[in-house]
Amino acid sequence: MTVVVYDGSFEGLLTAVFEVYEYKLPQPFIAREAATTGSLFGETHTVITNAEKSNRVYQKLKAIISAKTIKQLYDTYLSEIKEIENVLLRFIQYALQSNFTIENDYTKADVLLIQQTSKKVNREKHRMKAFVRFQLTKDQLYYCIIQPDYNVLPLIGKHFKERYADQRWLLYDGLRKYGLYYNGETVEEVQMHFEADLNNEQNLATLHDEKEELYQQLWKQYFSSVNIQARKNMKLHIRQMPKRYWRYLVEKQ
Amino acid sequence: MPMSDRITEKLSILADAAKYDVSCASSGSDRKNNNNGLGNASNGICHAYTEDGRCVSLLKILLTNHCIFDCAYCVSRKSNDIKRAAFTVQEVVDLTINFYRRNYIEGLFLSSGIFKNADYTMERLVSVAKKLRTEHKFNGYIHLKTIPGASDELVKEAGLWADRLSINVEMPTEKSLALLAPDKNRADMLKPMQFLKDAIIQNKEEKKLFASTPMFAPAGQSTQMVIGATPETDLEILWLANGFYKKFNMRRVYYSGYVPISNDNRLPAIGTPVPMIRENRLYQADWLMRFYGFKVQEIVNHENPLLDTDIDPKLSWALRNLQLFPVDINKAGYEVIVRIPGIGIQSAQKICAARKFRRLNSTHLQKLGIAYNRAKYFISSDTEFEKKDWHPNQIKSFILKEGNSKYEANFSPQLKLF
Ligand code: SF4
Numbered sequence: 205m206t207v208v209v210y211d212g213s214f215e216g217l218l219t220a221v222f223e224v225y226e227y228k229l230p231q232p233f234i235a236r237e238a239a240t241t242g243s244l245f246g247e248t249h250t251v252i253t254n255a256e257k258s259n260r261v262y263q264k265l266k267a268i269i270s271a272k273t274i275k276q277l278y279d280t281y282l283s284e285i286k287e288i289e290n291v292l293l294r295f296i297q298y299a300l301q302s303n304f305t306i307e308n309d310y311t312k313a314d315v316l317l318i319q320q321t322s323k324k325v326n327r328e329k330h331r332m333k334a335f336v337r338f339q340l341t342k343d344q345l346y347y348c349i350i351q352p353d354y355n356v357l358p359l360i361g362k363h364f365k366e367r368y369a370d371q372r373w374l375l376y377d378g379l380r381k382y383g384l385y386y387n388g389e390t391v392e393e394v395q396m397h398f399e400a401d402l403n404n405e406q407n408l409a410t411l412h413d414e415k416e417e418l419y420q421q422l423w424k425q426y427f428s429s430v431n432i433q434a435r436k437n438m439k440l441h442i443r444q445m446p447k448r449y450w451r452y453l454v455e456k457q
Numbered sequence: 458m459p460m461s462d463r464i465t466e467k468l469s470i471l472a473d474a475a476k477y478d479v480s481c482a483s484s485g486s487d488r489k490n491n492n493n494g495l496g497n498a499s500n501g502i503c504h505a506y507t508e509d510g511r512c513v514s515l516l517k518i519l520l521t522n523h524c525i526f527d528c529a530y531c532v533s534r535k536s537n538d539i540k541r542a543a544f545t546v547q548e549v550v551d552l553t554i555n556f557y558r559r560n561y562i563e564g565l566f567l568s569s570g571i572f573k574n575a576d577y578t579m580e581r582l583v584s585v586a587k588k589l590r591t592e593h594k595f596n597g598y599i600h601l602k603t604i605p606g607a608s609d610e611l612v613k614e615a616g617l618w619a620d621r622l623s624i625n626v627e628m629p630t631e632k633s634l635a636l637l638a639p640d641k642n643r644a645d646m647l648k649p650m651q652f653l654k655d656a657i658i659q660n661k662e663e664k665k666l667f668a669s670t671p672m673f674a675p676a677g678q679s680t681q682m683v684i685g686a687t688p689e690t691d692l693e694i695l696w697l698a699n700g701f702y703k704k705f706n707m708r709r710v711y712y713s714g715y716v717p718i719s720n721d722n723r724l725p726a727i728g729t730p731v732p733m734i735r736e737n738r739l740y741q742a743d744w745l746m747r748f749y750g751f752k753v754q755e756i757v758n759h760e761n762p763l764l765d766t767d768i769d770p771k772l773s774w775a776l777r778n779l780q781l782f783p784v785d786i787n788k789a790g791y792e793v794i795v796r797i798p799g800i801g802i803q804s805a806q807k808i809c810a811a812r813k814f815r816r817l818n819s820t821h822l823q824k825l826g827i828a829y830n831r832a833k834y835f836i837s838s839d840t841e842f843e844k845k846d847w848h849p850n851q852i853k854s855f856i857l858k859e860g861n862s863k864y865e866a867n868f869s870p871q872l873k874l875f
Contacts, residue, residue, distance in 0.1 A: 308810035311821045320826075334502045338559045346558060363500075369493050370594070371558060418461050419555050425465050426556075429472035430517065431507045434716050434731050440510030444503075454561075455505060 205231040205246040210289075211253055212236045214281055217289055218258035220251045221296055234289035261296075268299055273307040276322035282355045283321050291317055328352050329359045335445075336364075337454045338373060339420075340413040347374040350452060357384055361391045420454045427455035468552070470542040474522040474533050475568055478625070478681060479713045483514040483563035483598040485676035486620040494594025495557065498620050498676075502563055515566040515600060516556050520544055520581055524570030528627070528638040529721050530686050533570045537719070543572075549585045550593065557597050564598030564620070565589070575606035583611055586618035598676070603653075605645040612649050616656060621676040621708070624649050626701075629694045633687035637723060646680075650705045653678045657706070677708035684739065685732035686715035686724055692762035695742055699753040702746070712739040738764040745771060748802060750792055768853060772798040775835055776849040783837035786822065787812050798856075799831030830859050 206229040210216035217234070224232045229249055265274055277292055295314045299306050310316045331352075338346035346368070357377050361384045364373060368386070376383035376396070385394045450456040484501025503512035521543035522533040532539065553565045567585055571578050582601050589595040601619040603612055615622055624646050628634040631643045653674065660673035680701060684694065694712070701707040714736035717727045742764060745751040749771070756770050757763070765773045775782065775798045784793055786808060795805040804827040811817060811825065822836075823829045834852045847855075 306814075308807075309814045310807055310811040310825055311815060311817070316824060330502070333500070334504050336560045340559070348560075366490055367497050368495070368558070369490050370495055415555070419559060421461075422465060422468055422552065423556060423559070423561050425468050426472050426516065427505060427507070427513070429469045430476045430511075430513060432476055432509050432511075432716055432731075435509035435511075435714075435733060437510040437733075438508060441506055441508045444506040444510065444512075453505065454559075 205233050207246065207248045208232050208234045208251060209237055209248060210234060210251040213253060214278060215255065215258040216251060216253040217281060217292070218261040219254045220289070221293055222254075222257040222261050223249065223251055224293065226257075232293065234293055235287075236289075265296070265299070269305065269307050276318055279322035279325040279359070280318045282358065283325050284355055285321065288321065291321075325354045325356065325359075328354045329356045331449065332356055332360050333363055335449050335452050336375065337452055340416045341411050342413055344413070345372050345374060347376065348452065349376045349378045351379045352377065355380055357382070360384075361386075365391050424455050424457075464548060464552075467542045467544055467548070468518070470540055471519045471522060471544060472517065474570075475517045475519045475566075477532070477713060477716060478517065478566075478568060478602075478711075479511070480600070480623065480679055480681060480709065480711045481512050481514045481517060481566065482621075482676075482679070482709060483600075485708055486598055487675060488596050488598075488620060488672065490596045492594050492596070494596055495554070496564070496595055496597035498564060498596060498598035500563065504561055504563065514563045515598065516553055516562045516564070517566040518544070518549070518552075518568075520549065520567060520569040520578075520585070521572055522570045523572045525573070526571055526638070526640040528641065529719065529723055530627075530637055530683055530715065532718050546581060546585050546588060550588050553589060553597075554593055554595065557595070562597075564600070566600040566602075568602035569604065571604060575604045576608055576611060579604045579607035579611045579615070583615050583618065586615065590618050600676075603649050605641060605649070607649070609649075609652055612652060613656060616653065616660075616674040617671060619674055621679060622653055622674050623679045623681070624653075625681040626697070627681070627683060628687060629682050629684075629689040629697055630687070633689065637686065650678065650680070650701075650707075654705045677706065679709040679711065680707060681711040681713055683715050684712045684736055690757075690762040691735075691739065691742070691764045692757040692759070694739060695746075695753050695757050698743060699746060710743065712736050712743070734766045735764070738766060738770060742770045745774075749795055751796075767857060769798075771796070772831070772853075772856065776853060779849060782835045784835060786836045787816050797832055797835045799828035799833075799835075801827075831856055 208220050208224060208229060210220040220234050223229065227249065231246075265277070277295070280288060280292060291314050295318055298312070298314065306312070306315065310319065332350055336348045336350060338348050340346055355377070357375060357380075360375070364375065364384075365386055370388075372386060372388055374383055374385045374394070381395065383394045383396065385392050445453070482501065483498065486498040488498040490497040501514070503514050505513040507513060519533070521541070522539070523541050523543060524533045524535055527535040549565070549567065556562045557564065565585075567582055569578050569582060582604070586599050586601055589599065599619045600621040600623065601615050603615065603622050603624045605624060612622070626643070626646050627638060627641070634641060634643055657674055657677060660670065663670040682694065682697070698710040701710050714732040715725060716731050717725050717729045720727060742756045745756055746753055751774070755774055761777070764770050775796070784797055786794065791805055791809050794800060794808055795802060800808070804825060807825050808817065808822070808827075811821065819829070819833070822832070834847060834855070
């Protein structure tokens with residue numbers, strides 16, 4: 205077995221796929237840098253991310269599978285599920301071998317898994333679009349800290365940019381320790397550590413816009429007023445808003 | 458009272474009074490944010506769910522719950538002794554903008570009790586929408602209630618600012634309307650529906666000629682009727698809904714299970730359970746008509762005027778029509794496959810795509826994520842499938858034994874007797 209170590213980026217992954225072919229690596233097993241502790245039973249091949257190589261794989265994929273499926277591969281990669289790289293590799297190998305389009309061949313385990321995983325990632329993306337609750341700071345920045353199950357920030361930036369074109373905002377992934385910041389014109393990826401400040405009520409009070417508290421109260425009031433007690437159905441409620449998301453939700457505090 | 462308490466109180470009264478209107482949809486529009494303003498209306502996101510399991514997508518409030526009418530089924534009726542409140546136009550605008558900026562909502566659903574008269578009320582609803590669009594460059598979703606009896610000019614102006622307009626038909630028959638809402642008449646509801654339908658078609662035609670034609674109610678119109686307050690059958694309800702879809706190009710018809718709020722002896726007493734299962738079955742039937750290619754008479758007809766409560770309408774239909782089954786999953790067309798109980802639209806598409814590669818057997822089907830334990834009585838592909846001649850009641854009891862409904866918790870004791 206050859207452990208093929210890449211840097212965790214999508215470009216890096218495509219480079220790894222390229223090198224599997226380039227060097228005819230025997231029994232390739234792709235792994236992230238952080239995830240590998242060295243291989244006990246074989247060689248290690250380290251990939252250096254290369255734009256040209258990754259682009260060649262990308263162009264090849266474009267020629268043999270639909271744009272929709274390429275998007276599914278990307279979404280699946282963002283799931284960061286253990287060993288998902290190898291599912292993607294096998295899918296690409298299967299696509300390259302076949303002289304027909306394989307993307308709907310759902311009775312093949314890897315094909316189905318990619319379809320299902322990308323669906324899960326997309327569901328998480330939609331949940332983030334729904335469950336983000338911005339808070340307004342004194343200097344008129346709308347911010348929210350999220351902890352999505354999958355790495356969906358790259359998938360939601362466009363949505364928030366289009367929608368909140370006239371306000372500065374920051375979405376921060378507290379698990380993966382990076383964020384997206386929109387300055388009123390462009391969205392940038394930012395690295396920072398600021399949770400310590402935000403965990404403290406007193407800091408929050410001095411940080412927040414004077415009306416922030418009021419609107420949170422009003423939203424809570426609204427949320428409880430629209431409930432119809434005679435129709436209560438907590439089972440359904442929790443399925444729709446799983447408890448792990450409640451920490452973002454002003455109305456659930 | 459401090460200003461912030463007053464607004465909180467108003468919000469609690471006017472959200473509470475608006476909650477019986479079940480529509481909260483924010484989809485079907487395609488308004489974009491191309492004026493570098495705030496928001497867009499093309500997503501239809503549910504930002505929260507209430508504890509009763511309904512989607513919260515819009516800020517749904519009444520402008521006021523003062524009303525000159527006395528509709529028996531409505532909490533805001535004139536004769537009801539409740540606290541009254543009224544928002545100013547500016548207050549509604551501020552709430553909408555500030556909720557929207559925090560990503561709480563997709564937009565506003567504004568309705569109102571009738572104060573003074575229909576036009577006076579409608580004018581204020583329109584001015585909220587106009588202010589949002591023009592002064593705040595707000596491109597989020599706006600749903601305005603059309604007040605029955607409002608003038609065509611105001612309805613037309615409402616369409617210029619709103620994404621969706623709705624006029625609630627309230628009761629499934631004219632007779633029930635006359636009984637419970639003596640101030641209203643059905644003609645006042647149907648007239649603006651027809652007017653809107655024509656205006657929307659005309660706008661589409663103009664858009665084809667001139668791209669710069671302003672939008673007019675791009676998310677169309679919808680309506681709602683109250684279910685279970687009056688004795689109509691599902692047949693009457695669904696045939697009326699079908700008529701709305703066909704005649705007025707209605708985007709949605711909503712069914713609102715009556716929540717008892719009054720001791721009026723024309724209505725079910727307080728404490729009577731909300732007919733939630735029936736409401737759910739009506740929505741399922743509605744989906745079958747809109748997305749699954751079912752004709753209304755296949756779902757309810759004179760022999761079967763009521764939807765079953767213990768099984769869904771698609772399964773009911775299949776059990777009544779066992780002569781059409783089993784369906785060969787490897788050969789049948791999509792329209793036939795999508796009618797199989799346990800197979801939804803997505804699964805049907807997957808089946809049709811996957812079978813091009815190889816014959817599908819039961820193992821494949823289970824992996825594709827269909828409700829196999831339900832579907833298996835209705836399909837055939839190869840010898841693996843059971844081909845017993847079950848009686849409809851047998852199939853039904855097998856399926857019920859497996860079932861676990863998300864509405865189970867709300868089965869009232871009476872319903873359990875069936
Ligand atoms: S007109 Fe509307 S608000 Fe007034 S009582 Fe009738 S349903 Fe209620």
